[in-house]
Amino acid sequence: GQARLRTEEGRAGGAALAGGEMLLSVGLLALALLAAYRLYLRWGTRNGPGGAARQGEAAALPRMKRRDFSLEQLREFDGARNPRILLAVNGKVFDVTKGSKFYGPEGPYGIFAGRDASRGLATFCLDKDALRDEYDDLSDLNAVQMESVREWEMQFKEKYDYVGRLLKPGEEPSEYTDEEDTKDHTKQE
Secondary structure (H helix, E strand, C coil), X not given: CHHHHHHHHHHHHHHHHHHHHHHHHXXXXXXXXXXXXXXXXXXXXXXXXXXXXXXXXXXXXXXXXXXXXXXXXXXXXXXXXXXXXXXXXXXXEEECHHHHHHHCCCCCXXXXXXXXXXXXXXXXXXXXXXXCCCCCCCCCCCHHHHHHXXXXXXXXXXXXXXXXXXXXXXXXXXXXXXXXHHCCCCCCC
């Protein structure tokens, strides 16, 4: 009788274990499908008709004339309100429109679009809290972080068009001539 009781208990325990494993498998499958769907919404739709049209529109933009920007003026170029995407690094403004898959509204670095990205790049922080809404003189960054900002600036100079300076509060914009505007945009004064 005891052996028979143990066998029935074993079957009941095995059935419960199998049911738990099945529930776990179904739960994991549902979680994987949800993750795949969210990835599709985030990345797949960007490459769809709307994303391709947005990238085509950005590629068709003429080269931007050189000018200086206040923080408020820079914010207009975030890729959402305007197809052109600008960002500032170390007081220099760059047109990163051709990198819209990175700096566009849905890109991994979209937080920097239309903003001064210096502090976020220096501290390797992609949180909005790392970016300031007022002019940031970066005076509290340490030497390593400032060197990082300069390295990022050099990378942007090599890859993207320099379009002007980020103005400090109260600073007047420079007057650029057509001749200066046609020079290589990556060279500095």
